[in-house]
Amino acid sequence: QALQAYRKRIAALPVSSSEKIKRRATRLILQRKRKLIQERIQEASSAFDKALRTLHVEKLRLDVDLKATDLRLLTLSEELDLLHKFEATENMMLVSRKKAIDTIELLHKQQGDCHSSLKKKRNEAEICQKEKENLQRQFDTIIEEHFQKDETASTKAQLRRIYEKKIKRKRPRDDDDENSDSDSESEEDSEDQDQCPLECPVDIYDKVLELREQRTDCEEEMQGLMKSKADLETKFKSLELKVGQVQKELSACEHDLELFQNKKQNALNRIIMNIPMRLSQIRYLDNGSMPAEIKEGLILTREQKTQLASNLVKVEQEGSQLEQK
Numbered sequence: 001q002a003l004q005a006y007r008k009r010i011a012a013l014p015v016s017s018s019e020k021i022k023r024r025a026t027r028l029i030l031q032r033k034r035k036l037i038q039e040r041i042q043e044a045s046s047a048f049d050k051a052l053r054t055l056h057v058e059k060l061r062l063d064v065d066l067k068a069t070d071l072r073l074l075t076l077s078e079e080l081d082l083l084h085k086f087e088a089t090e091n092m093m094l095v096s097r098k099k100a101i102d103t104i105e106l107l108h109k110q111q112g113d114c115h116s117s118l119k120k121k122r123n124e125a126e127i128c129q130k131e132k133e134n135l136q137r138q139f140d141t142i143i144e145e146h147f148q149k150d151e152t153a154s155t156k157a158q159l160r161r162i163y164e165k166k167i168k169r170k171r172p173r174d175d176d177d178e179n180s181d182s183d184s185e186s187e188e189d190s191e192d193q194d195q196c197p198l199e200c201p202v203d204i205y206d207k208v209l210e211l212r213e214q215r216t217d218c219e220e221e222m223q224g225l226m227k228s229k230a231d232l233e234t235k236f237k238s239l240e241l242k243v244g245q246v247q248k249e250l251s252a253c254e255h256d257l258e259l260f261q262n263k264k265q266n267a268l269n270r271i272i273m274n275i276p277m278r279l280s281q282i283r284y285l286d287n288g289s290m291p292a293e294i295k296e297g298l299i300l301t302r303e304q305k306t307q308l309a310s311n312l313v314k315v316e317q318e319g320s321q322l323e324q325k
Contacts, residue, residue, distance in 0.1 A: 064276060071274040078271050086264050093257050100250040107243045114239060118232040127223045139163050139211050146204055155197045159205070163212050190294045275299065 143156050194203040284290055284297045300308070 068276045075273050079268060082267055093260060097253045097257060100246055100253055103246050104243060107239055111239045114236045115231055121225050121229045125222060128222045132215060134210050135215050142207060155199045158197045159200060159208050165210050167216055213249055
């Protein structure tokens with residue numbers, strides 16, 4: 001009460017003009033400071049509200065992305081489970097396909113080796129044939145040089161028979177006794193028949209026998225080459241048949257694999273996918289309002305929608321042109 005009475009007495013005292021001016025200046029300064037503080041509070045509040053709205057929008061966007069990620073993860077989990085079911089069968093088919101491809105590559109390599117060997121045998125056979133022709137020319141040269149008179153025609157004929165006669169070599173001891181006996185008899189007959197003609201020098205006769213031995217060696221080598229060549233040709237044909245068979249198996253395997261991939265893709269396509277959408281993206285009205293369920297709706301991209309609209313315009317134009325006709 002004393003304080004209130006003191007204030008009343010102070011207020012009742014007369015105020016000088018300078019004091020009034022001082023009070024008015026102080027009041028203006030305080031009003032200015034209050035206004036600045038209020039503006040700062042308003043700016044801080046506006047900035048806070050703006051930041052809060054931004055964070056709210058960002059939170060909504062993150063919530064949408066998170067929900068879309070969850071839906072995508074759910075779809076991927078279903079796809080993974082489905083792929084695990086197909087994995088064993090697909091691996092078996094891929095192993096069979098790889099096995100067929102490796103077999104074809106191996107057969108092609110064997111064919112290449114066989115072809116190289118066959119070419120080598122052909123070259124050796126040509127060399128052997130040229131050697132045989134060379135021996136024949138040597139024999140003809142010897143005959144023409146030493147027997148030019150007409151009375152030696154019988155000697156030349158006899159030497160030619162000796163040179164061209166087929167002689168048989170001894171076979172290995174493990175052959176049949178019957179064959180060995182026939183060979184020994186043929187060799188004895190050959191030795192009995194191979195006699196030097198009376199009008200033929202011994203050195204010429206020996207030379208003819210030497211050429212015959214060389215010719216026989218060449219013919220035996222030729223026979224071996226022909227046998228090897230025939231075996232290689234048979235092997236090459238067999239490899240061709242195997243390649244064709246394995247190629248058919250590979251084609252069948254690839255066809256089955258393609259059908260299997262189509263089956264797997266169809267199974268993947270049947271997986272239900274959840275797609276988050278904005279209300280602004282939905283254009284589905286039933287009697288002027290959006291139904292509770294939109295299962296019968298179609299999902300189109302903006303480009304597809306534009307294309308359908310242009311197609312509709314084209315159809316309407318074509319219809320009008322037909323009506324005019």
